[in-house]
Amino acid sequence: DAGVTQSPTHLIKTRGQQVTLRCSPKSGHDTVSWYQQALGQGPQFIFQYYEEEERQRGNFPDRFSGHQFPNYSSELNVNALLLGDSALYLCASSLLGAGNQPQHFGDGTRLSIL
């Protein structure tokens, strides 16, 4: 039973560029959430997708956008990259409505902005 998979593992970009990160949820899950984890801090919620729609959004600018596909996989896009976007980006999947069930996380994509 495959867990949450993310790609790529590492990525190096320069300021002003655009990046796309990918996530495949755990089998049986229909909801994907994205989190940003800066060095030495806890993860911060970016947004959540369900039924191919952005269902909920945290306090992030609209440079951060996403997409969910019919097979429940998801992409996170970041435009006009800033140095402060350097972080570990974590994808988590869950089943909508199963409130006491944990979100399952992938290993993350480590994004470095030069």
Added chain:
Amino acid sequence: AQKITQTQPGMFVQEKEAVTLDCTYDTSDPSYGLFWYKQPSSGEMIFLIYQGSYDQQNATEGRYSLNFQKARKSANLVISASQLGDSAMYFCAMRENNAGNMLTFGGGTRLMVKP
């Protein structure tokens, strides 16, 4: 105000001893859940234990137990019989029913187990 506060940036524990990691939370939602995750240096977040706001008993999962004191809004993680592999970052997180399915995380505690 911070929704999740973890006051211990780093802690040491001797192998085979028990350790308590502190977590306090702030919410006005009567329905919420509290989660603890472990994050090794590899980066993945590993779910450890869950406590619902209406659960009458403290949650336990193997060597992990949660000391839930609702009136004090604390949900401390207790790890018994520490192992070297327990060395990692530990995060407390909360899901509020009125806030959908998003998790709010604390700043984490780095646990180091000494042989």
